Amino acid sequence: MSVLARVIATFLLLMLCVPARSEGLIATVAPGQIAVSSSYSGGTVVVFGAVEKNTLPSHPYDVAVIVTGPRQTVVTRRKGRIGGVWINQDSRTFHNVPSFLVVGATRPLNAIASADVLRRQGIGIKNALFDAGVTPDDNDPFLINFVNVRLQEGLFNERSGGVTFLSRTAFRAEIPLPDNVPVGDYEVNLKLLQQGEIVGETLSSFTVVKVGVEDFVVKAATNYSLIYGLAVMSMALFTGWLASIAFRRD
Numbered sequence: 001m002s003v004l005a006r007v008i009a010t011f012l013l014l015m016l017c018v019p020a021r022s023e024g025l026i027a028t029v030a031p032g033q034i035a036v037s038s039s040y041s042g043g044t045v046v047v048f049g050a051v052e053k054n055t056l057p058s059h060p061y062d063v064a065v066i067v068t069g070p071r072q073t074v075v076t077r078r079k080g081r082i083g084g085v086w087i088n089q090d091s092r093t094f095h096n097v098p099s100f101l102v103v104g105a106t107r108p109l110n111a112i113a114s115a116d117v118l119r120r121q122g123i124g125i126k127n128a129l130f131d132a133g134v135t136p137d138d139n140d141p142f143l144i145n146f147v148n149v150r151l152q153e154g155l156f157n158e159r160s161g162g163v164t165f166l167s168r169t170a171f172r173a174e175i176p177l178p179d180n181v182p183v184g185d186y187e188v189n190l191k192l193l194q195q196g197e198i199v200g201e202t203l204s205s206f207t208v209v210k211v212g213v214e215d216f217v218v219k220a221a222t223n224y225s226l227i228y229g230l231a232v233m234s235m236a237l238f239t240g241w242l243a244s245i246a247f248r249r250d
Contacts, residue, residue, distance in 0.1 A: 023051050023052065023053060023192055023194075023199045023200035024051065024052030024053070024200065025049065025050075025051055025052065025190060025192050025200040025201065025202040026049060026050055026052060026202065027047055027048065027049035027050075027188070027190050027202050027204045028047070028048050028049075028204065029045060029046070029047050029188055029204045029205065029206045030045070030046050030047075030048070031045070031206070032205075032206050032207065033206065033207045033208075033209060034177065034181070034206065034207070034208045034209070035209060035210075035211045036181065036183065036208060036209065036210050036211065037210070037211050040179055041179050042154075042176070042177055042178050042179045042181075043176075043177045044174050044175065044176055044177065045067075045174075045175040045177060045206055046172065046173070046174055046175075047065060047172070047173040047174075047175065047188060047190070047204070048170075048171075048172055049063065049170070049171050049172075049173070049190055049202075050169055050170045050171070051169040051170075051192060051200065053169055057168060057169070057194065059194050059195050060168070060194070061106075061165070061168070061169070061171075061192055061193065061194050061199075062105065062106045062107060062112040062113075062192075062193040062194070063105065063106050063163045063165075063171050063173070063190060063191070063192055063193070064103070064104070064105040064106075064109070064112065064121075064123045064163070064190075064191045064193065065102075065103070065104045065105070065162065065163055065173045065175070065188065065189070065190050065191075066101075066102075066103050066122060066123065066128055066188075066189040066191070067100070067101070067102040067103075067175050067186060067187070067188050067189075068098040068100065068101055068128065068186065068187050068189070069098050069099040069100025069101070069155075069181075069182050069184060069186050069208075070098075070099050070100075070182055070183075070184030070185065070186075071096045071097065071098060071099070072096075072097065072098075072099045072182075073093060073094065073095050073096070073097075074093070074094045074097055074146065075091055075092070075093050075094075076091065076092050076093075076094065076142045076143075076145055076146045077090070077091040078090045078091070078141065078142065078145075090142075091142075092142035092143075094134055094143075094146060097129060097134060097146075098128070099155065099182040099184070100155050100156075100181060100182055100186065101125060101128055101129075101150070101155070101156045101157075102156070102157045102158075102159070102162075102175050102176070103123060103124055103125055103128060103157070103158045103159070103162075104158075104159040104160075104161075104162025104163050104173055104174075104175070105123070105159075105160060105161075105162060105163055106161070106163045106164070106165065106171070107160065107161070108160045109123060109124050109158075109160070112193050112196065113193055113196045113197070113198075114196055117193075117196060117197070117198070121191055121198060122189075123191065124158065125147060125156055125158050126147075129143075129147075153178065153180060154176070154178035154180070155178065155180070155181075155182075157176065162174065162175075175188075177208075181208055182208065183208050183209060183210050184207070184208060185205060185207050186205060186206050186207065186208065187203060187204075187205055188203065188204040188205060188206065189201070189203055190202050190203075190204070
């Protein structure tokens with residue numbers, strides 16, 4: 001093979017290795033930290049984003065936002081009646097699942113991309129759980145119960161129209177937080193789509209922390225477990241002694 005032929009072959013190989021088109025995507029989350037106290041009744045995190053592009057897009061964009069909370073292990077149990085008594089029979093453990101999961105998009109998910117793209121990108125509650133290692137099965141009673149309970153608690157949410165474009169390249173998304181929002185670090189994954197394909201992606205984050213008495217109790221129990229245990233035991237003994245005096249019968 002001549003030198004020229006080798007150069008052409010190398011060039012063609014490099015052309016095949018060029019990555020797919022990707023748009024620049026920037027985002028910011030406000031506020032960056034959520035303070036939770038005993039009086040916390042829920043709130044909202046707002047995500048602002050923009051596409052870095054000098055010219056107007058040839059086709060409209062879609063945006064999907066996936067917000068995941070701290071990972072945890074959850075055990076789901078199914079009760080059965082034996083001898084007139086309801087007891088736990090079967091159970092299933094879900095590992096590494098998000099304690100909080102909100103999926104929002106500019107339009108219904110089946111309108112912004114194909115089912116295969118949604119599954120591969122983890123867009124949608126079931127797809128995000130699949131991305132965490134949980135095999136989706138519409139007939140699995142444990143998975144159905146797990147998702148339904150989280151939906152009722154407000155910890156899982158799938159919102160069509162949860163992202164709004166302010167212009168052709170700037171958008172805004174609102175993430176509702178319930179009053180029982182878990183403490184920890186949250187990941188905000190923004191995916192930019194055009195004509196059903198991913199053309200950009202960026203990650204951001206925010207944190208939920210406890211403040212006030214709750215924070216003091218958690219830190220005391222974690223960092224000074226012996227002193228905390230003795231204090232709790234002393235308070236229990238004192239409360240019992242005080243109750244015995246108050247309700248003593250002469």
